[in-house]
Amino acid sequence: MSRTFPSSSTALTEPAACGTGLTKTYGKGEGRVTALDAVSVEFARGRFTAVMGPSGSGKSTLMHCMAGLDPVTSGSARIGGVELSTLDDRQLTELRREKVGFVFQGFNLLPTLTALENILLPLRLAGRRPEAAWLETVVATVGLAGRLAHRPTQLSGGQQQRVAVARALVSRPEIVFADEPTGNLDSRSGAEVLGFLRDSVRELGRTVVMVTHDPVAAAYADRVVFLADGRLVDELHDPTAHAVLDRMLAFEGQGRAT
Numbered sequence: 001m002s003r004t005f006p007s008s009s010t011a012l013t014e015p016a017a018c019g020t021g022l023t024k025t026y027g028k029g030e031g032r033v034t035a036l037d038a039v040s041v042e043f044a045r046g047r048f049t050a051v052m053g054p055s056g057s058g059k060s061t062l063m064h065c066m067a068g069l070d071p072v073t074s075g076s077a078r079i080g081g082v083e084l085s086t087l088d089d090r091q092l093t094e095l096r097r098e099k100v101g102f103v104f105q106g107f108n109l110l111p112t113l114t115a116l117e118n119i120l121l122p123l124r125l126a127g128r129r130p131e132a133a134w135l136e137t138v139v140a141t142v143g144l145a146g147r148l149a150h151r152p153t154q155l156s157g158g159q160q161q162r163v164a165v166a167r168a169l170v171s172r173p174e175i176v177f178a179d180e181p182t183g184n185l186d187s188r189s190g191a192e193v194l195g196f197l198r199d200s201v202r203e204l205g206r207t208v209v210m211v212t213h214d215p216v217a218a219a220y221a222d223r224v225v226f227l228a229d230g231r232l233v234d235e236l237h238d239p240t241a242h243a244v245l246d247r248m249l250a251f252e253g254q255g256r257a258t
Contacts, residue, residue: 014045014080014081015042015043015044015045016043016044016045016079016080016174016175016207017042017043017066017077017078017079017080017174017175017207017209018041018042018043018076018077018078019039019040019041019042019062019065019066019075019076019077019078020040020075020076021038021039021040021074021075021076022036022038022039022040022041022062022065022066022072022074022075022076022077023036023037023038023039023072023073023074023075024036024058024061024065024070024072024073024230025073034230035058035061035230036058036061036062036065036072036230037058037229037230037231038075038231039058039062039075039227039230039231039232040232041062041225041232043066043175043207043209044207045174045207046201046205046206046207047201047207047208047222047223048197048198048201048207048208048210048220048221048222048223049208049209049210049221049222049223049224049225050210050211050212050217050218050220050221050223050224050225050239051063051209051210051211051212051224051225051227052211052212052213052215052218052224052225052226052227052244052248053226053227053228053251054228054248054251054252055213057227057228057229057230058227058229058230058231059211059227060179060211061230062211062227063177063179063209063211065077066079066177066209067079067096067100067102067177068084068087068092068095068096068100071084071085072084072085079095079099079100079174079175080099080174080175082095082099097122097125097126097171098126098171098173099173099174099175100173100174100175100176100177101122101167101168101169101171101173101175101176101177101206102168102176102177102178102179103161103164103165103168103176103177103178103179103181103197104164104178104179104180104181105179105180105181105183105184106184107152107157107160107161107163107164107184108164109152109160109163109164110152111151111152111153112151113151114148114149114150114151115144115147115148115149115150115151115152115155115159115163116148116149118152118163118164118167119135119138119139119144119148119163119166119167119170120135120167120170121167122167122170122171123170123171126171128171130170131172134170134172135170137204138166138169138170138204139166141166141169141196141199141200141203141204142162142163142165142166142169142196143162143192143196144159144162144163144166147159156189157184157185157186157189158185158186158188158189158190158192158193161181161182161184161185161189161193162192162193162196164181165181165193165196165197165200169200169204169206173206174207175206175207175208175209176197176200176206176207176208176209177209177210177211178197178208178209178210178211179210179211180211180212180213181193181194181197181210181212182194182212182214182217190214190217194217194220195220197210197220198220198221201222208221215241215242215244215245215248216241218239218241218244219239219240219241219244221239222237222238223235223236223237223238223239224236224239224244224247226247226248226251228251233251234247234251
């Protein structure tokens, strides 16, 4: 049975996504690992949030649980007011198609499709037609108007990631999750992609949550939340790269001290 999800217009005061007491464990007995330890966090609509922390801090696990890619062991994860634990696999797939966009480090483009075909792929899979005006806006925002007929092998890494960003935005998702989106890019291409993600928030009204280890990348966000040992330990608003780096070094110093 298909499920109708509430539209963003009916709940503008709600966060785009919200986690309460999120706990995620792997394994049992002595081999049990706690990746998330009672994390509570909100991601406000129309804001760009970066998630940072040392390796193994739980930042990618948090994103996967909030995006419905991985079930939580306990706690609540909601997107647009919908409790993810109440959905079966098909309903989760529908919600991700309708409400969530993804950008990954590895681009994940199909090599046999053109840039435009890759951008439109989520809509085609959902049996939906693109909104011409919105598609034009997204393509213009990411600067791809002249490259739509090219296949991935004919594009630079930065251009391929811009295709991935456009693909994430084309369905007008409630929220876009980006996992280390500049990890495979040089600094110039990375800056371009980060600028496009920021523009999608400021100019297109989207909500972006980005996992990153890079203080420079985090400085593009409106807010940075910091994880350590699976717990939310701090946050920073209107960050600069220096401020983010100082916080990260402080956490690392505390870890060595303990």
